[in-house]
Amino acid sequence: MSTLQYLILIPGLIFVLMSVASGLIWLERRLLGIWQDRYGPNRVGPFGILQVLADILKVFTKEDWVPPFADKPVFIIAPAIIVVTVLITFAVVPFGPRAGLADLNIGLLFFLAMSSLGVYSVALAGWASDSKYSLLGGLRASAQMISYEVFMGLSLMGVVMLAGSFNLRTIVLAQKHMWNIVPQFLGFIIFMIAGIAETHRLPFDLPEAESELVAGFHSEYSGMKFGMFFLGEYFGITLISAMMTTLFLGGWFGPVLPPIVWFAVKTLAFICFFILLRATLPRPRYDQLMSFGWKAMFPLSLVNLLVTGGLILAGR
Amino acid sequence: MLALLRALWLILLHTFKKRVTVQYPERKAYVPPRWRGRIILSRDPDGGERCVACCLCAVACPVDCIALQATEDKTGRRYPETFRINFSRCIFCGYCEEACPTYAIQLTTDYEMGEYRRANLVYEKEDLLISGQGKYPGYNFYRVAGLEIGGKAKGEAENERPPVDVRGLLP
Ligand code: SF4
Numbered sequence: 001m002s003t004l005q006y007l008i009l010i011p012g013l014i015f016v017l018m019s020v021a022s023g024l025i026w027l028e029r030r031l032l033g034i035w036q037d038r039y040g041p042n043r044v045g046p047f048g049i050l051q052v053l054a055d056i057l058k059v060f061t062k063e064d065w066v067p068p069f070a071d072k073p074v075f076i077i078a079p080a081i082i083v084v085t086v087l088i089t090f091a092v093v094p095f096g097p098r099a100g101l102a103d104l105n106i107g108l109l110f111f112l113a114m115s116s117l118g119v120y121s122v123a124l125a126g127w128a129s130d131s132k133y134s135l136l137g138g139l140r141a142s143a144q145m146i147s148y149e150v151f152m153g154l155s156l157m158g159v160v161m162l163a164g165s166f167n168l169r170t171i172v173l174a175q176k177h178m179w180n181i182v183p184q185f186l187g188f189i190i191f192m193i194a195g196i197a198e199t200h201r202l203p204f205d206l207p208e209a210e211s212e213l214v215a216g217f218h219s220e221y222s223g224m225k226f227g228m229f230f231l232g233e234y235f236g237i238t239l240i241s242a243m244m245t246t247l248f249l250g251g252w253f254g255p256v257l258p259p260i261v262w263f264a265v266k267t268l269a270f271i272c273f274f275i276l277l278r279a280t281l282p283r284p285r286y287d288q289l290m291s292f293g294w295k296a297m298f299p300l301s302l303v304n305l306l307v308t309g310g311l312i313l314a315g316r
Numbered sequence: 317m318l319a320l321l322r323a324l325w326l327i328l329l330h331t332f333k334k335r336v337t338v339q340y341p342e343r344k345a346y347v348p349p350r351w352r353g354r355i356i357l358s359r360d361p362d363g364g365e366r367c368v369a370c371c372l373c374a375v376a377c378p379v380d381c382i383a384l385q386a387t388e389d390k391t392g393r394r395y396p397e398t399f400r401i402n403f404s405r406c407i408f409c410g411y412c413e414e415a416c417p418t419y420a421i422q423l424t425t426d427y428e429m430g431e432y433r434r435a436n437l438v439y440e441k442e443d444l445l446i447s448g449q450g451k452y453p454g455y456n457f458y459r460v461a462g463l464e465i466g467g468k469a470k471g472e473a474e475n476e477r478p479p480v481d482v483r484g485l486l487p
């Protein structure tokens with residue numbers, strides 16, 4: 001692709017992602033409402049879809065307050081990190097057979113690296129806010145990320161072995177006949193759990209934990225800086241759903257409909273599933289989360305790795 | 317693990333449950349008749365003001381949001397010159413209605429009192445006084461009270477005998 005094409009594609013992709021992320025706010029509120037026997041926002045515009053616009057206008061007109069005790073530069077830069085890292089990762093996602101920005105041969109590693117960089121945002125925000133709730137939130141986020149990052153990577157190695165490549169496009173092409181979710185079901189479950197923890201969505205939203213930590217790492221944030229965290233979270237959900245689609249659900253493959261539509265449908269289904277999880281599960285205690293990660297998920301992903309490797313060797 | 321999947325399934329089934337939300341402006345929730353809403357001042361069956369400006373409601377009010385000024389007409393009948401309720405402070409406890417000896421002040425079932433300007437929440441007497449009798453029809457304080465006011469001498473009230481002439485000699 002030429003530079004000009006990139007110059008059009010990149011803002012286009014960012015625009016699409018922005019709309020998706022803000023649409024997700026509406027979708028989540030609506031779905032949560034439905035699952036709690038309510039309606040959710042249904043007043044502004046048809047089905048309440050313009051609620052998004054109202055929310056955006058509101059968040060932009062809120063006072064953007066930096067507390068005097070905060071570490072100002074870090075405080076300001078922290079919310080940007082999460083948005084930037086997630087947005088950069090979208091460059092390697094293959095949306096269709098010819099769509100997608102970069103065809104990186106280490107795409108999967110790039111994704112893992114960038115999503116772990118995201119923790120800096122949360123940890124720095126918690127640190128720079130200079131408030132005990134934020135600090136606790138940031139601490140939890142770092143511990144959670146470190147432990148869940150490990151088996152997130154390990155759970156994906158089975159996929160890599162099957163495709164024989166780190167390139168996301170090659171991984172999708174390798175699933176032409178059978179989606180990875182069948183041979184790699186355990187890996188899929190582990191990756192999903194790790195993904196939820198990675199984006200700190202409920203039930204693994206311990207860094208935020210409204211009921212105990214006010215709002216965790218973003219207690220001190222307001223206005224659009226808070227909005228950036230929110231945006232980052234929704235970008236994160238979209239990213240994890242897109243990655244699950246790419247790695248386990250055959251990416252753009254599917255009958256009849258055009259590839260990009262299949263990709264969108266699968267991603268949306270995962271997003272809705274995440275919201276269903278949020279509507280269902282209570283938040284675990286912090287030590288439960290950690291021991292679940294290290295004592296259950298980590299060995300399981302190792303077993304998955306060994307068995308997959310063994311089977312591939314035996315099949316040779 | 318199985319319980320978890322079952323929980324997910326049960327929550328998903330809630331998609332088809334009946335909503336509990338009442339779509340408010342179009343459909344209104346049921347309001348019981350004794351609902352404590354917007355406060356009114358009522359009139360007696362003869363069309364006179366019931367309030368006798370005794371200030372008991374203002375004393376009973378826990379947030380001190382009632383202010384009134386008592387006065388008397390030519391016949392000696394007391395009534396409030398001004399009567400003001402600050403609804404931005406009122407907590408709708410209904411103590412004023414309980415304290416009132418004449419059924420004058422009453423809480424009604426109306427709750428749609430939203431205002432854009434705070435000052436509009438201060439209701440004056442002309443906003444409060446209605447033309448009807450409110451929740452307690454047929455009661456007229458001066459008809460049962462043994463007080464002499466214009467148009468009604470002593471002994472003319474209901475269940476009241478004419479006063480005894482203590483200086484007269486007849487039994
Ligand atoms: S309802 Fe309660 S708060 Fe309101 S005016 Fe009456 S006594 Fe005061």
Ligand code: SF4
Nearest residue numbers: 367368370371373416
């Ligand atoms: S409303 Fe009732 S309690 Fe209040 S001043 Fe009038 S008569 Fe007295």
